[in-house]
Amino acid sequence: MTQVLAKADAGCATSNFLASALERLPGAGLVPHIRARAFEAYARAGLPHRRMEAWRYTDLRALIGEVLPLAPRPDAAALARAKASARRVAVDQAVKLVLVDGIFAPELSDLGELKNELHVQSLREVLENSATGAMAGLVLSTTDDAVIALNAAMASDGLVISIAEGNTIRRPIQIVQVATGSSVSAFTRSYLQLDKGAHATVVQSFISAEGASGYQANDVLIALAGDEASLSHLRIAADAADAVNISSGIIAVGTRAKLDLFSMTCSGSINRYQGFVTLGGEGSKLSANGVNLVKDKLHADTTIVVDHAVPHCTSRQKFRAVVDDCGRSVFQGRIVVRPVAQKTVASLSTRALLLSDQAAADNKPELEISADDVTCSHGATSGALDNNLVFYLRARGLSEMDAQMLLIKAFIGESIEEIFADNLRDFVTAQAEHWLQERL
Amino acid sequence: MTLLEIQDLNVGVDSREIIRGLDLMVNAGEVHAIMGPNGSGKSTLSHVIAGKPGYEVTGGHILFRGEDLLEMEPNERAAKGVFLAFQYPVEIPGVTTMNFLRTALNAQRKARGRGELSTPEFLKKVREVAGSLNITRDMLKRGVNVGFSGGEKKRNEVLQMALFEPSLCILDEIDSGLDIDALRIVASGINGLRSPERAMIVITHYQRLLHYIVPDYVHVMSKGRVVKSGSKELALELEACGYAQFETAA
Numbered sequence: 052m053t054q055v056l057a058k059a060d061a062g063c064a065t066s067n068f069l070a071s072a073l074e075r076l077p078g079a080g081l082v083p084h085i086r087a088r089a090f091e092a093y094a095r096a097g098l099p100h101r102r103m104e105a106w107r108y109t110d111l112r113a114l115i116g117e118v119l120p121l122a123p124r125p126d127a128a129a130l131a132r133a134k135a136s137a138r139r140v141a142v143d144q145a146v147k148l149v150l151v152d153g154i155f156a157p158e159l160s161d162l163g164e165l166k167n168e169l170h171v172q173s174l175r176e177v178l179e180n181s182a183t184g185a186m187a188g189l190v191l192s193t194t195d196d197a198v199i200a201l202n203a204a205m206a207s208d209g210l211v212i213s214i215a216e217g218n219t220i221r222r223p224i225q226i227v228q229v230a231t232g233s234s235v236s237a238f239t240r241s242y243l244q245l246d247k248g249a250h251a252t253v254v255q256s257f258i259s260a261e262g263a264s265g266y267q268a269n270d271v272l273i274a275l276a277g278d279e280a281s282l283s284h285l286r287i288a289a290d291a292a293d294a295v296n297i298s299s300g301i302i303a304v305g306t307r308a309k310l311d312l313f314s315m316t317c318s319g320s321i322n323r324y325q326g327f328v329t330l331g332g333e334g335s336k337l338s339a340n341g342v343n344l345v346k347d348k349l350h351a352d353t354t355i356v357v358d359h360a361v362p363h364c365t366s367r368q369k370f371r372a373v374v375d376d377c378g379r380s381v382f383q384g385r386i387v388v389r390p391v392a393q394k395t396v397a398s399l400s401t402r403a404l405l406l407s408d409q410a411a412a413d414n415k416p417e418l419e420i421s422a423d424d425v426t427c428s429h430g431a432t433s434g435a436l437d438n439n440l441v442f443y444l445r446a447r448g449l450s451e452m453d454a455q456m457l458l459i460k461a462f463i464g465e466s467i468e469e470i471f472a473d474n475l476r477d478f479v480t481a482q483a484e485h486w487l488q489e490r491l
Numbered sequence: 492m493t494l495l496e497i498q499d500l501n502v503g504v505d506s507r508e509i510i511r512g513l514d515l516m517v518n519a520g521e522v523h524a525i526m527g528p529n530g531s532g533k534s535t536l537s538h539v540i541a542g543k544p545g546y547e548v549t550g551g552h553i554l555f556r557g558e559d560l561l562e563m564e565p566n567e568r569a570a571k572g573v574f575l576a577f578q579y580p581v582e583i584p585g586v587t588t589m590n591f592l593r594t595a596l597n598a599q600r601k602a603r604g605r606g607e608l609s610t611p612e613f614l615k616k617v618r619e620v621a622g623s624l625n626i627t628r629d630m631l632k633r634g635v636n637v638g639f640s641g642g643e644k645k646r647n648e649v650l651q652m653a654l655f656e657p658s659l660c661i662l663d664e665i666d667s668g669l670d671i672d673a674l675r676i677v678a679s680g681i682n683g684l685r686s687p688e689r690a691m692i693v694i695t696h697y698q699r700l701l702h703y704i705v706p707d708y709v710h711v712m713s714k715g716r717v718v719k720s721g722s723k724e725l726a727l728e729l730e731a732c733g734y735a736q737f738e739t740a741a
Contacts, residue, residue: 438544443581445565446541446574447591447651448599457594461585461634 069204072121076207078178081187089192090204096197105325108381108413109352111198114321115295119267121207122152122235132260133229134159140256140289142478145225152230153207153237168218174209174240189242194327198297202271206240209271212253216246216277223252223475228270230294231260236267243272245280247305252283252472257298259291267295278305278332284312285475287482290319292347297323306332313470314341315479316351317486323352330357330364337366340469342479344486345378345410352381359392362422366396371466372403372433373459374410375490385417388425395425403433404462406455456487492519493557494659494690495540500551502532502539502715509535511715513551519658520687524701524726525694527712528734533694534578536712537663541575542568555659570602574657576648578664583635588647591635592617596654620653624680642673649680660684660691666700678703698730713737 069090073083098115099106125133133151137159141147148171149159155173162171177186189211192203214220228239245251257268268290276282282302290296296319304310316322328337343351357366372380384399403412414431436458444454463483470476495517502510510532517523527533539546540553542565553560560568583591597607608616621631624646636644645665652660662681666674681704685691693704701709701723709725710717711734718737719725 437581440581440583442543442565443577443583444591444595446543446569446577447595448566448569448602448655449595450564450566450598453594453598457586457591458583461583464585 068120072205075121075124076205077175078187078190082178082190085187085190086204089190089200092192092195093197093201093204096195096200099197105196105354105383108383108415109321109323109350111297111321114350115267118201119234119236121205122230122232122237122266124154125151125156125231129231129260130156130159132231132262136229136258136260137227140227140258140287142223142225142254143474145223145254148210148224148226150208150210150226150228150239152232152235153239155208155210165220165222168214168220169224170213170215172211174206174211174242177211190240194301196299196325198269199271199299199301202238202240202269202299205238205269206271207238209239209241211242213244214246214249214251217248218246219250220252223254223472225254225256227256227258228268229258229260230263230266230268230291232266233262233264234266236269239268239270241270241272243274243282245274245276245282247277248279249277250281252285252475254285254287254475257286257288257290257296259294263291263294265293266291268297270296270298272298272300272302274300274302276302276304276308276310279307280305281309282311283471283475284310285470285479286314286324287479288314288316288319288322288324289482290322292318293320295319295321298325300324300326300328302326303329303331304335304337307334308332309336310338311469311471312337312339312341313479314353315344315482316349316353317344317482319349319351321350323354325354325356327356328358328366329360330366331360333361333363335364337364338469339366339368340466341370342463342466342483343370343372343374343380343382344463344483345372345380346375346490348377350379350381352383354381354383354385356385357387357397359386359388359395359397361389362391362393362395364392364395366398368399368401369466369469370401371463372401372412373406373463374403374412375406377407377409379411379413381413381415383415383417384429386419386427386429388418388420388422388427390421392422393424395422395427397425397427399429401431402462404459405433405435452491459487460484493517494519494555495692496552496554498552498554500536500539500553501549502535503547503549504535504545508549509546509715510539513712513716515710515717517659517690517692519690521708522685522691522693522704522706524706524709524723525692525712526696526709526726526729528738529696531712532715533712534663537575537661537692537694540568540661541565541573566598567602569655569657570599572658574652574655574660576645576652576660576662576665578667580636580644580648582637582639584637586635588631588633588635589617592631592651592654595651599655616654617650620650623683624650625676626650641668642670642677645669645673645677646680649677653680653684658689660689662691662693664694664696666695666697674700674703698726701726711737
């Protein structure tokens with residue numbers, strides 16, 4: 052299968068692609084019909100482009116042009132390569148769940164652990180065992196976003212995780228998504244449900260196995276933090292240097308529930324993370340933070356849309372970007388405050404540090420406030436390292452490189468320090484420091 | 492022993508001459524005051540000795556213990572024992588004072604071929620000096636100079652001076668922005684560091700500071716060169732007559 056899935060310039064796609072892919076995609080009953088509808092929605096819109104406000108800085112038609120064919124099912128050799136890579140990014144103490152080329156790999160996962168507290172199934176398993184199609188809704192696309200619609204049509208696997216009322220999962224759950232192929236794409240779609248009062252930390256790591264190149268990953272995570280639940284979600288994209296990663300998070304937060312979101316992109320060619328958070332229960336809290344570490348020709352876009360749908364919710368966001376070489380970082384932060392959402396408190400700070408003359412950063416904060424009794428603020432800056440600070444440190448004995456390192460670490464630290472758990476903060480810090488070391 | 496020897500120094504910024512044929516010789520154990528009106532080149536001199544980028548040395552030499560200082564990176568100069576107390580110490584959010592002190596001290600020790608200090612040794616040393624300068628533990632935990640008052644920033648400079656044990660200290664208007672109590676604390680910290688092995692260059696507008704830090708020599712700078720040198724009495728003369736007489740002399 053060397054044909055591409057959808058040509059970009061025309062923005063349309065031949066349904067043959069879906070037809071040929073369908074044989075390999077899980078789901079009976081209604082599922083194929085829902086997939087076909089989602090594919091039609093995608094085919095009508097085509098890849099997003101710069102004339103669409105939400106994709107203004109990340110014109111996928113220009114940047115990726117086409118969607119690559121589905122990756123083949125990983126063989127034993129691919130799984131072995133994936134295993135070696137997954138080990139390198141393992142979070143200490145985490146329950147590991149591994150997806151390889153878009154397919155769940157139970158042999159690489161810690162499935163047996165925590166089976167009393169945690170209910171985990173693969174999406175494929177759920178769709179295939181639901182003969183009546185009762186679970187068909189899992190591939191329903193609820194937005195008009197074309198990449199999410201495409202994901203609904205093409206999702207080959209993913210994880211369906213639920214945590215029952217009142218359960219606290221102390222160990223982090225780490226979903227490791229490994230790409231082993233070249234010039235292929237993987238579509239993954241996962242569900243996460245925390246019932247009332249449940250607590251969990253979910254880390255999503257996107258990585259490549261040795262030899263993987265030029266692949267495309269399209270992931271969707273749909274999560275629900277029920278009333279009084281607390282979810283920490285970290286997403287770390289460390290893809291191959293020429294890979295494309297388009298990930299979407301759709302997360303609803305219930306009454307007095309809490310969501311801590313952190314996104315770090317540190318490699319790849321084109322990366323877009325779009326998080327859609329609905330604060331749908333009164334008194335819910337969101338802390339969304341992230342770091343884009345951008346060098347070479349990486350284009351890293353972090354777009355967060357926060358919907359304050361009810362009163363008395365709080366959202367705080369802090370994003371930092373460090374951009375070197377010919378890299379480009381995009382941060383779009385949209386905060387919607389509905390007419391009923393009085394007493395909303397929302398803040399958004401986004402800053403970019405440009406380390407080279409060719410580096411670029413786009414910061415777009417957008418506030419849509421329809422209630423009058425709210426406290427909302429935003430700030431955006433971008434600039435180079437302050438030479439006076441660098442000189443001060445050099446005059447105290449630090450080399451120019453060490454001085455820069457210390458200042459860059461402090462800069463991204465403003466966002467990283469928001470990560471609540473010590474071990475995860477250390478994990479992210481170590482990855483960021485690795486990036487900085489490699490830059491030298 | 493001669494620590495610093497400046498011969499016929501010429502310095503420009505953006506092709507504008509700031510220092511024009513300056514000579515200065517500083518021996519170990521001496522305290523030199525450099526006075527002069529605004530724009531006479533005092534701060535430029537301190538920046539050039541410390542190695543701040545952006546200045547063009549168009550002529551002359553600066554030797555430190557006989558070595559060409561102008562060939563060295565700022566961090567190499569620091570490791571050799573040159574310390575500049577900044578007129579405007581910068582704020583560095585996100586880097587705690589403690590972390591900064593430790594990183595800088597270890598970088599200098601490493602460059603001097605000495606091992607890193609152990610944590611207890613380092614803490615003991617910092618707390619000892621901090622205590623004598625009224626620097627609280629809370630200040631040490633905060634970002635470097637973040638939220639510090641003018642006096643606290645200057646005390647933090649003196650703290651570093653005491654920790655790094657430089658052989659040449661250049662104090663660029665250490666008295667600016669200080670009230671009289673803060674000035675006393677800072678001056679007594681500096682006086683405590685006077686020693687036969689160490690030299691100091693005290694840059695100031697005002698005689699006031701020199702009541703507290705009594706210099707061995709006073710130099711008057713005007714239009715980029717030293718126009719008069721003398722003993723500490725010269726400072727009193729300046730206080731009485733002002734700088735105007737030297738403006739024409741230069």
